[in-house]
Amino acid sequence: MNTKRLSAKVEKALSDQMNKEIHASHIFLSYGIWADDKGYQGIANFLYRHSQEERNHSIKFMEYILNRGGKPKVAAIPAPPADPKTLTECFDGVFKHEVDNTTAIYKIVDLAMEEKDWATWNFMQWFVQEQIEEETLAQNLIDKLKIAGGDRATDESLFTLDRAMQSEPNDVPLAQEATGSNP
Incomplete structure (x- = not known):
C-alpha cells in the first residue's frame, strides 16, 4: 500500500525549502562571524541565534515530509555571500533574504492550494x-541602525545598539517542540 501523502511536485518544493532554510542558516552564521570579528558581539549573538532558528525551520520541513510519507532530499548548500562591508549592508542582507524566503513560502502555499493538498497548505500557514x-524583525534592525546614525553612527551609538542586541533572549525554541498553541 502506498502511504505517501505528498505529490512528487509538493515533496520537491518542500525539500527545496528545507535546503533553502539550511542555506539561510549558513548566511546568518557567516554574518555572525563577520560581526563577531568586527567586535559586535551582541549583533553576532543575535545572528548566531537567528542561524539556529533557520536550521530549526529546516528540521520542521524535514519532519513534515517524513510524516507525510515522503523522503526529503538534502542538496548541496551554496556558499554564503561575501562578507558585508558595513552594518547597513549586513542588515539589508538579512532583510533581503527574509523577503526572498517569504516569496518561496508563498509559492509552496500556492502549489498546495493548486493541488488541493490541504494538509500542506495548513502546515505552511x-x-x-x-x-x-x-x-x-529584519526591518526593525534596519530602523534601529538608522536611529543610531547608520553607517555614520558614532562608536557610542553602535556600542549601545550592540549592547541592546546582546541583552535579547538567547533561547531559540526547537522546531520539533512547536505546537498549534505554541508555534
Missing part, C-alpha cells in the same frame, strides 16, 4: 506567520 515576524 505556520511559516506564513513566521515570515511576517522575520520580516518585521
